[in-house]
Amino acid sequence: MAEINESFVATARSTASKARLAFRSLRSSPSVARNAVLLALANRLTDSAVIERILAANAQDLEAARSGGLKDSLIDRLKLDAKRMHDMASAVREIASFPDPVGEVVQGRTLASGIRMIQKRVPLGVVFTIFESRPNVTVDIGALCVKSGNAAILRGGKEAIQTNLALHGIFRDALSQAGLPADSVQMVEDTDRSLMQAFLQQADLIDLVVPRGGDALIQFVTEHSRIPVVKHDRGVCNLYVDRNADNDLVLRIAANAKLQRPSVCNAIENLIIHREYPFAKKLLMGLSQEGAILRGDDESVALFPEMERIENPDQEYALEYLDNRLAVKIVGSLEEAVEFIYRYGSAHSEAILSRDEEAINRFVASVDSAAVFVNCSTRFHDGGQMGMGAEVGISTGRLHVRGPMGVQHLTTTTYIMEGEGQVRI
Amino acid sequence: MAEINESFVATARSTASKARLAFRSLRSSPSVARNAVLLALANRLTDSAVIERILAANAQDLEAARSGGLKDSLIDRLKLDAKRMHDMASAVREIASFPDPVGEVVQGRTLASGIRMIQKRVPLGVVFTIFESRPNVTVDIGALCVKSGNAAILRGGKEAIQTNLALHGIFRDALSQAGLPADSVQMVEDTDRSLMQAFLQQADLIDLVVPRGGDALIQFVTEHSRIPVVKHDRGVCNLYVDRNADNDLVLRIAANAKLQRPSVCNAIENLIIHREYPFAKKLLMGLSQEGAILRGDDESVALFPEMERIENPDQEYALEYLDNRLAVKIVGSLEEAVEFIYRYGSAHSEAILSRDEEAINRFVASVDSAAVFVNCSTRFHDGGQMGMGAEVGISTGRLHVRGPMGVQHLTTTTYIMEGEGQVRI
Numbered sequence: 001m002a003e004i005n006e007s008f009v010a011t012a013r014s015t016a017s018k019a020r021l022a023f024r025s026l027r028s029s030p031s032v033a034r035n036a037v038l039l040a041l042a043n044r045l046t047d048s049a050v051i052e053r054i055l056a057a058n059a060q061d062l063e064a065a066r067s068g069g070l071k072d073s074l075i076d077r078l079k080l081d082a083k084r085m086h087d088m089a090s091a092v093r094e095i096a097s098f099p100d101p102v103g104e105v106v107q108g109r110t111l112a113s114g115i116r117m118i119q120k121r122v123p124l125g126v127v128f129t130i131f132e133s134r135p136n137v138t139v140d141i142g143a144l145c146v147k148s149g150n151a152a153i154l155r156g157g158k159e160a161i162q163t164n165l166a167l168h169g170i171f172r173d174a175l176s177q178a179g180l181p182a183d184s185v186q187m188v189e190d191t192d193r194s195l196m197q198a199f200l201q202q203a204d205l206i207d208l209v210v211p212r213g214g215d216a217l218i219q220f221v222t223e224h225s226r227i228p229v230v231k232h233d234r235g236v237c238n239l240y241v242d243r244n245a246d247n248d249l250v251l252r253i254a255a256n257a258k259l260q261r262p263s264v265c266n267a268i269e270n271l272i273i274h275r276e277y278p279f280a281k282k283l284l285m286g287l288s289q290e291g292a293i294l295r296g297d298d299e300s301v302a303l304f305p306e307m308e309r310i311e312n313p314d315q316e317y318a319l320e321y322l323d324n325r326l327a328v329k330i331v332g333s334l335e336e337a338v339e340f341i342y343r344y345g346s347a348h349s350e351a352i353l354s355r356d357e358e359a360i361n362r363f364v365a366s367v368d369s370a371a372v373f374v375n376c377s378t379r380f381h382d383g384g385q386m387g388m389g390a391e392v393g394i395s396t397g398r399l400h401v402r403g404p405m406g407v408q409h410l411t412t413t414t415y416i417m418e419g420e421g422q423v424r425i
Numbered sequence: 426m427a428e429i430n431e432s433f434v435a436t437a438r439s440t441a442s443k444a445r446l447a448f449r450s451l452r453s454s455p456s457v458a459r460n461a462v463l464l465a466l467a468n469r470l471t472d473s474a475v476i477e478r479i480l481a482a483n484a485q486d487l488e489a490a491r492s493g494g495l496k497d498s499l500i501d502r503l504k505l506d507a508k509r510m511h512d513m514a515s516a517v518r519e520i521a522s523f524p525d526p527v528g529e530v531v532q533g534r535t536l537a538s539g540i541r542m543i544q545k546r547v548p549l550g551v552v553f554t555i556f557e558s559r560p561n562v563t564v565d566i567g568a569l570c571v572k573s574g575n576a577a578i579l580r581g582g583k584e585a586i587q588t589n590l591a592l593h594g595i596f597r598d599a600l601s602q603a604g605l606p607a608d609s610v611q612m613v614e615d616t617d618r619s620l621m622q623a624f625l626q627q628a629d630l631i632d633l634v635v636p637r638g639g640d641a642l643i644q645f646v647t648e649h650s651r652i653p654v655v656k657h658d659r660g661v662c663n664l665y666v667d668r669n670a671d672n673d674l675v676l677r678i679a680a681n682a683k684l685q686r687p688s689v690c691n692a693i694e695n696l697i698i699h700r701e702y703p704f705a706k707k708l709l710m711g712l713s714q715e716g717a718i719l720r721g722d723d724e725s726v727a728l729f730p731e732m733e734r735i736e737n738p739d740q741e742y743a744l745e746y747l748d749n750r751l752a753v754k755i756v757g758s759l760e761e762a763v764e765f766i767y768r769y770g771s772a773h774s775e776a777i778l779s780r781d782e783e784a785i786n787r788f789v790a791s792v793d794s795a796a797v798f799v800n801c802s803t804r805f806h807d808g809g810q811m812g813m814g815a816e817v818g819i820s821t822g823r824l825h826v827r828g829p830m831g832v833q834h835l836t837t838t839t840y841i842m843e844g845e846g847q848v849r850i
Contacts, residue, residue: 028790111812115801122793124823203647207823222628222651228824229653249846256848364841365453368547376540376844385849386840387536398549398632398837399653400825412823415811416789419801421674423681424810 004198012198015186016205019126019151022181026149027123031100033178037146038096040174045089045139050170051082057166058135065159073263077134078160088139091390095143098389101407102149115419121411123149125207128199129392130221132157132213138167140390141210142185146175148410153206155188155196165189193220200225210405212393230400230409232393234320235265235348237378240337240363241283242354243276249375250279250353251286256377257351258292263322265394266349266381270317270327272337273300280330287326296328303330317344334359338366345369348396349378370396370403429623437623440611441630444551444576447606451574452548456525458603462571463521465599470514470564475595476507482591483560490584498688502559503585513564516815520568523814526832527574540844546836548574550632553624554817555646557582557638563592565815566635567610571600573835576609578624578631583616590614618645625650635830637818655825655834657818659745660690660773662803665762665788666708667779668701674800675704675778676711681802682776683717688747690819691774691806695742695752697762698725705755712751721753728755742769759784763791770794773821774803795821795828 026034044050058080065075104121111117127150131137138156145152156164168187175182188195200209203226211221212232221229239257241250257268271287273280284304288294295308295316310316310327317327317340331337341350351373352363364372371381383391383404392405401409451459469475483505490500531544552575556562563581570577581589593612600607613620625634628651636646637657646654664682666675682693696712698705709729713719720733720741735741735752742752742765756762766775776798777788789797796806808816808829817830826834 027793109812111805111810113801113805113810115805117811125793226647228822230824246846252848253846260849368452369839371840371842374841374843376538376842376847377849379849380536380538380540380842380844380847381840385536385538386542387534397653399655402837403840412827414794415796415806415828416799417796417801417805418799419805421671421678422801422805423677424685424802424804 004194004201008192008195008198009201011190011195012202013205015153015188016126016199016202018183019153019186020205022183023123023126023151025181026146026151026184029149029180031102033180034100034146034149035096036178037174037180038092038143040177041139041143041171042089042092042096044170044174045085045092051085054085054163054166054170055080055082057162060162061160068159070159074159078163080135080163084136088136091136091140092143094389095147095407098147098407100147101411106413113419113422115417115422118416118418119413120416121408122414124410124412126151126153126205127208127210127410128153128155128206128227129210130155130196130213130217131211132159132217135160135163135167137212138164138187139171141392142171144390144392144407144410146180146184148407150410151183152185153188153199154185155191155199158191161189161191197224200227203227210392228400229397230393230395230405231397232265233396234346235267235394235396236270236318236320236344236346237266237268237349237351238270238272238341238345239268239351239353239378240272240334240341241274241277241280242334242352242356242359243274244355245277245353246355246375247279251283253351253353253375253377254283254287255290255292257379258287258326259290259324260377260379262324265320266378267322268326268351268378269319269321270329270340270344272329272331272340274334274337275299275330275332284328291324292326293324294326294328297330299330300328320346334363335366338363341367341369346396348394349373349381351376351378370394429619429626433617433620433623434626436615436620437627438630440578440613441551441624441627443608444578444611445630447608448548448551448576450606451571451576451609454574454605456527458605459525459571459574460521461603462599462605463517463568465602466564466568466596467514467517467521469595469599470510470517476510479510479588479591479595480505480507482587485587486585493584495584499584503588505560505588509561513561516561516565517568519814520572520832523572523832525572526836531838538844538847540842540847543841543843544838545841546833547839549835549837551576551578551630552633552635552835553578553580553631553652554635555580555621555638555642556636557642560585560588560592562637563589563612564596566817567596569815569817569832569835571605571609573832575835578611578613580613580616580621580624586614586616622649625652628652635817653825654822655818655820655830656822657690658821659771660692660819660821661695661743661745661769661771662691662693662774662776663695663697663766663770664693664776664778664803665697665759665766666699666702666705667759667777667781667784668699669780670702670778671780671800672704676708678776678778678800678802679708679712680715680717682804683712683751684715684749685802685804687749690745691803692747693751693776693803694744694746695754695765695769697754697756697765699759699762700724700755700757709753716749717751718749719751719753722755724755725753745771759788760791763788766792766794771821773819774798774806776801776803795819
């Protein structure tokens with residue numbers, strides 16, 4: 001590993017130290033002060049002068065993105081307008097309305113020794129998040145961190161830097177207005193990867209890293225971080241159509257799972273069809289008509305010859321397309337579908353469409369993924385849909401949190417042990 | 426970083442792949458089969474022929490330890506006898522008697538979409554634990570992993586290798602007898618650090634690493650692991666004697682917290698005394714009489730001149746002595762005590778002795794440690810004492826688990842989402 005430039009290390013340490021100090025105030029701040037920050041932020045996000053300022057910054061980013069040749073879909077994600085600003089404000093107001101996770105009693109009991117034990121939620125500490133393009137993530141994650149009493153260090157993508165800095169400016173104003181340290185939310189201005197690497201070494205000052213992004217980013221962070229990581233990683237999600245699936249649902253759910261928003265992690269990449277499902281050909285035709293770009297094994301190509309044949313299954317079935325491509329596999333049994341999922345899936349979201357209770361139970365018990373969907377779309381694997389409000393990301397790891405990461409997962413716990421002189425014998 | 430020898434990588438991958446395969450069976454194994462393994466193991470641990478075999482292996486380790494000049498206290502930790510074997514069996518039987526954490530419903534609700542969401546506990550996967558000397562840890566951790574449906578890879582210390590291999594032999598027998606894969610619990614026979622490093626790279630096969638040991642081990646693991654780590658790290662624990670502490674309790678609790686078992690992580694290293702606590706001199710004399718080797722700042726040395734003076738506070742107050750030494754600090758206020766704890770402590774266990782409710786509340790709210798003790802000994806920071814039965818370790822990290830790590834913390838969760846055709850709009 002190359003040595004990191006000393007000035008990057010100095011910047012990382014100084015930012016992280018400021019965050020640490022801010023955390024000392026935040027962790028004992030009352031709920032009402034943290035909510036006041038969020039309400040002040042939401043008010044600013046709908047203030048016309050502020051909107052004008054943010055959109056001007058955003059225009060600079062868009063200009064740079066266009067001249068840099070960024071893909072249209074990415075430019076669309078980057079673009080803000082008054083409507084999106086109002087949506088951001090609504091999300092922040094919703095977060096403010098959540099119950100405070102800090103102080104929640106997880107358990108309380110009197111132990112054999114007579115000591116009264118209370119386990120309570122406390123903030124995690126300093127959270128470093130790395131994300132790309134969409135500027136609303138800046139506001140969402142900052143708001144979730146403040147809500148849960150954590151100090152946040154935000155490192156957004158280069159392509160959104162002007163927008164992010166402008167949004168961060170109003171975050172600081174809102175913090176100051178509510179009497180909390182402005183350093184509670186900091187934005188990393190330099191998007192150099194070596195600086196990110198310098199941050200990843202500060203295990204004594206930073207408690208958690210959350211990377212949201214492509215494979216290369218996740219791999220870089222996993223390799224270089226000495227800080228615990230909660231990954232928002234690939235979703236190679238699979239939909240299995242059982243032999244007696246309800247034909248009225250199949251096309252609707254498959255199309256929704258693939259096409260409603262193909263660029264997100266909970267969209268499916270593979271469609272697995274039981275050989276005895278009688279309407280496979282109709283399903284493939286329907287999906288193609290709705291815009292899916294199908295590719296498949298020999299058996300599915302035989303059913304629907306317009307499809308491209310998959311030449312290298314070991315590679316293609318493991319791909320996260322993030323577009324309209326959908327890979328098809330015909331199997332002889334539910335067990336074969338489960339094996340396929342273990343082999344190629346990323347343990348994110350799997351679905352079964354079936355009317356057979358016994359088959360459903362077998363599928364649910366056999367796959368080992370963050371979420372399993374029965375007769376509904378994988379697109380519901382989402383913090384908002386699952387009743388957690390906004391989310392920091394969807395964790396693909398198995399530790400600390402699996403699935404949507406909400407405010408509760410931005411806490412740890414402490415034990416308070418009250419006695420009257422007990423000693424250990 | 427030096428390249429790791431290829432044969433080490435091959436060994437690590439082959440061991441981890443076998444564990445992964447075993448996990449596929451374990452994760453869907455019934456509770457009764459996992460408990461049967463533990464009962465078969467406990468029966469063997471109290472079988473006289475087995476005891477003889479294990480003690481013979483242990484004698485080899487003790488012989489090597491003595492000729493290698495291992496410290497007496499470590500030799501004592503290494504030594505097994507029939508009584509310790511029976512204690513191990515009792516611990517295993519207790520673990521068998523716990524409710525199964527697998528399958529526990531964490532939450533269940535019907536979402537706005539009408540989807541019925543159930544969040545259930547499932548095993549974590551493959552757990553790699555690294556530990557030193559005490560052979561009962563081999564049995565405890567193996568038993569906790571099997572109980573919770575996880576495959577375990579155990580890497581004990583070199584000094585206990587013969588004992589560990591012998592214990593592992595009976596573990597394999599117990600697994601086979603109960604019809605579960607013998608590879609559910611594997612022992613790493615080669616204690617070379619490069620092999621450990623090769624294991625730490627297998628993030629696609631291993632889900633969790635738990636290191637228990639000294640600073641050097643923890644640092645090595647944190648630096649080299651690409652797998653999530655739950656650390657069982659240093660305990661620089663502090664006891665604060667407030668100005669109006671109950672004099673009847675102070676010496677008893679301080680002596681217990683320091684001297685009842687000085688070599689463990691929840692024993693105190695620093696004694697902080699409020700300047701206005703009237704019986705400070707008597708306390709220091711009493712501790713000294715009970716065997717504590719005191720050292721302190723100028724003010725405490727003035728009270729009790731037999732004490733050694735601390736020359737380098739920044740170094741000494743941050744030390745985990747693990748023996749009878751106890752560092753003393755006199756402070757002018759509770760706030761100064763809290764600052765001292767933030768500066769030198771390791772956020773493991775802190776205690777306050779006071780009769781003043783308001784001071785107690787301020788202390789509990791201000792320190793940010795895994796456990797805070799009020800008028801009782803820090804020695805209660807222990808899975809057994811806190812009602813969790815045996816423990817994998819005491820987590821000093823803030824993610825996933827903080828404090829004692831019991832069977833519940835060897836699980837993750839999965840969401841089961843049952844619908845009747847819902848698609849995302």
